[in-house]
Amino acid sequence: MGVRRTLELVRKSVRYLELTPPVAIPANRKMRGRLKQRRCGPFCSLPAFHQRGLLKRHTIIAGSAVGTLPPIHGRQSRTYTASRRWFTIRASSACYGSGVSTGWFQCEVSYALCPPVHAGALELEEGTTMTTQRIRDFLATRRPDGPCLVVDLDVIRENFHAFRHAMPDSAIYYAVKANPAPEVLKLLAGLGSNFDCASVAEIEMALEAGATAARISYGNTIKKERDVARAHALGVSLFAVDSHEEVEKISRAAPGARVFCRVLTDGEGAEWPLSRKFGCVPQMAVDVLVYAHQLGLQSYGVSFHVGSQMTKVDAWDSALADAKRVFVQLAKQGIHLQMVNMGGGFPTRYLRDVPSAEAYGKSIYQALRTHFGNQIPQTIIEPGRGMVGNAGVIKAEVVLISKKSDNDDARWVFLDIGKFGGLAETMDEAIRYPIRTERDGDEMEPCVIAGPTCDSADVLYEKNLYPLPLSLTIGDEVLIEGTGAYTTTYSAVAFNGFEPLKAYVI
């Protein structure tokens, strides 16, 4: 293929791919901190390559599919997929210009321009929008004013069935905190879900939705004693603990109840880690459960949470190994645990593809077999994000587009929703939501995206600029996808007078 034809092909198919910020860890010391793919075959000639902002701020990778480009190799077990943050690029004089030696380099890529044939799973495909037809129809006919979340119950139903199918032997305890809308709870209660609740208010919501107390777990390890008593009075008999002190409260306020002890996990691989604050080391879990037994409680099991938006399907393995050790230690003392609560962590697809529920199911089952052999205990899963995340879309509006100086590289796009309006999980730019506009076919430019409040922390994406159409205009509507989880509940206060996020469940 001639260079001209290749360029044309690439130009047509170039996409901005959402990856992580550029950090270079060169294998070759000479290159330390200077990893720049200045020369990458025909890419250096692409207009997009010269686009303002990109050249300075972003690493650009190109695939072997384009004519004469040097291939980008995966190394050893690392595969070239969207779920991996690391790419290994074989440096060569073709990549780095003259005078640079060869060697293996790892670089984390921010925006990559790739021909789709090579980009494959990396791409934010047009066909993969999470805005369902029902949501589109709702927005088109109801035309709600102001930012709002629209949740499609059909998607939640599908997710529930996918979990049930992928993990048929595990009881599903939906994590109410992810989205406690009454319609969502009612649907799940009707489908046979159990509920993981973090407070008495959530317990009451689950009961209101039709769940019996026997289907509720009070999964927060931090509870007031009077709340334990209220839950107990409502009939709840399953409680999480991670300390001796909490065991004492439960023994007083809910005598005879079942308790499970949460163990710490490292949260590695999770985009929203839950490590450190909850759980204790496995050896302490043994002591806590022995103590519970001594205080007349039923030491029932072990729990853990591998971290939210966990994209590694094998992340449950080491936590299950820990759980097994706790089982063994307690059995030596005549206490026979019955249950492992494997928590949530199942991801939603944001900008990158994530493994299916089935892939998690297989990997978790494998880990259970490895560690528990033929004596697999009762298991629980507590999906929150994975159950409702992809069911919701936030409709928002562009309030202002401006720059900070004439020669500013990036435009600032201010929306009528921000961190305090429900998008709290953009903290540290942890969760990057897909943002759709009517103009997505147009030329794109990396932008800063910020919310409408007078708080300078209310910036969604700045360290990693977000590609939006150059033609985007004040007043345009944008759809923020994958927002069914952890949005409405975070916007419970009208900060700066902006109303809490409205939600419509359809």
Ligand SMILES: Cc1ncc(COP(=O)(O)O)c(C=O)c1O
């Ligand atoms: C105890 C517990 N279970 C389940 C979940 C739900 O996790 P996810 O939304 O990652 O599925 C959480 C989230 O914070 C949690 O704290």
